[in-house]
Amino acid sequence: MSQSNKQYPDYDHGNKDRLLLQLLLFVDQRSSSNEQVQQIQSYLQNLHSEHLFNLEVVEIEKQPHLVEFLKLVATPALVKMAPAPRQVLAGSDLIKQLEKRWPQWKATSISNNNGVSNDDLDSADTPPEYYYAHDIRLSDEIFKLKREKEELAAQLSFKDKILAMLAHDLRTPLTAVSMAVETIELSEKNAELEDAKRQILKQRLFRQAKNQFKIIDSMISELLQNSQNSNVRLSLKPEALDLNTICREISSQFDARLKQKSMDFVQDIPQDIPQIYADEKLICQLIGNLLDNAIKYTPQGGKISLSVLHRTNQKVQISICDNGPGIPPEKQDRIFENSFRLQRDLSEKGYGLGLATCCQIVSAHYGQIWVDSSPESGSCFRFTLLVYR
Secondary structure, three states: OOOEEOOOOOHHHHHHHHHOOOEEEEEOOOOHHHHHHHHHHHHHHHHHHOOOOEEEEEEEEOOHHHHOOOOOOOOOEEEEEEOOOOOEEOOOOOHHHHHHHHHHHHHHHHHHOOOOOOOHHHHOOHHHHHHHHHHHHHHHHHHHHHHHHHHHHHHHHHHHHHHHHHHHHHHHHHHHHHHHHHHHHHHOOOOOHHHHHHHHHHHHHHHHHHHHHHHHHHHHHHHHHHHHHHHHOOOOOEEEOHHHHHHHHHHHHOOHHHOOOOOOOEEEEOOOOOOOOHHHHHHHHHHHHHHHHHHHHOOOOEEEEEEEEOOOOOOOEEEEEEEOOOOOOOHHHOOOOOOOOHHHHOOOOOOOOOOHHHHHHHHHHHOEEEEEEEOOOEEEEEEEEEEEH
C-alpha cells in the first residue's frame, strides 16, 4: 500500500483488544471529495472517542490495483476490512450509511475480540494493525501479479491474432496497388492508346492507388494505437472539463460525413450539466470512436443522437444512439473485448479494437460502459463519468 495518512495513531497496549476494527477511506483529488472527506473524518473522530479503531486514507490514483481488487465504483468510499465480512460504503450519503452501520460494526468488533485474551495480544510487541496492513499489502500484491499474468497472456494472444489478420488484410490493398501500377506501365507501352485516354486511365489508377495506400495507413495507425493501449495502463491527466463544449467540438468533426449520408443528428446537452473530472484527450477519443461507429452502421438518411444526463451527485451519463442494424443480445457482452467482431463486420476493414479501447478509457476513469440494443432497432452506447465539484 502507499504511504497513506494514518488517522488516530495513538496506540495503547492496554487496549489492543479494541483496535480490531480496521477501516480504509478511499479518496480522489476532486474538490467536492475533499470537502466530503473532511466531514467523514470529523464524524469518525467523534466515533473514535467511544470505540478505538484504525483508519487509513488511500488515494485512488496511487493504488489503482487495490481499488480494482475491492471493486470500488465511487469515491469517497469507506471500507471495513476487519473484522470480517468486508463491507463497503460509498456515495454522497456516506455518513448516513455509516450512522446505520456503526452500531453493528462496533458490536461485531467487540464480539470478535471476546475470543481473544489480553495475554495472547500482549504476547508480542507488534501492534495488531501491523498484521492487518501486512495482509492488505500481500493481497494487493497477489492481485497485481494475477492481473499482470492475465494481461500478458491476453497480449500474447492478441498479438498472434493481429499478426495473422494483418498478413491477410494487407494482401488485398497491396494487390490492388500492384495491379494499378502494372496497368499504368502497360498503358505507357501501348502506342495505339490515345494520349487523352491514357491520361484519364492514369488519373483513375492513381486515385485507386492513393485510396489503397490510405487504407493501409489507417490499418497500421489503428494497430499501433491499440497495441500501445493494450501494453500499458492508460496514463490519465484528469482535470475539470465542460462536456457541453467537448461534445459539440467533437461532433462538428463529423459534419461532412453526416451530410454525405443525409443523416439527422440530434444533440441533447443541458446547459447546467456539471463539469466532469477526466482526461480531455481520452474523452475526446472515446466520444469520437462511438460517433464514428454510429455513423458507420447507420443507414443512409438515418438518425443519430448524442445526449447527456446528470444521473447523481457523482456521475453523468453520456449516450450515443443510432437506428442501425443493432447488436444480437447474445453478443452484447462480448463487443467490448479486444479483436471481437460481429459476423457482419468481417468483410469490413478494421480489427474490432475501437470498443475495447472505449471500455479501457471508461474503466480508467472509474466509470461503466454498456450497450442497449436489439436487432433492427438500433443501438445506444452509454457510459458514465465522475462529476467534478
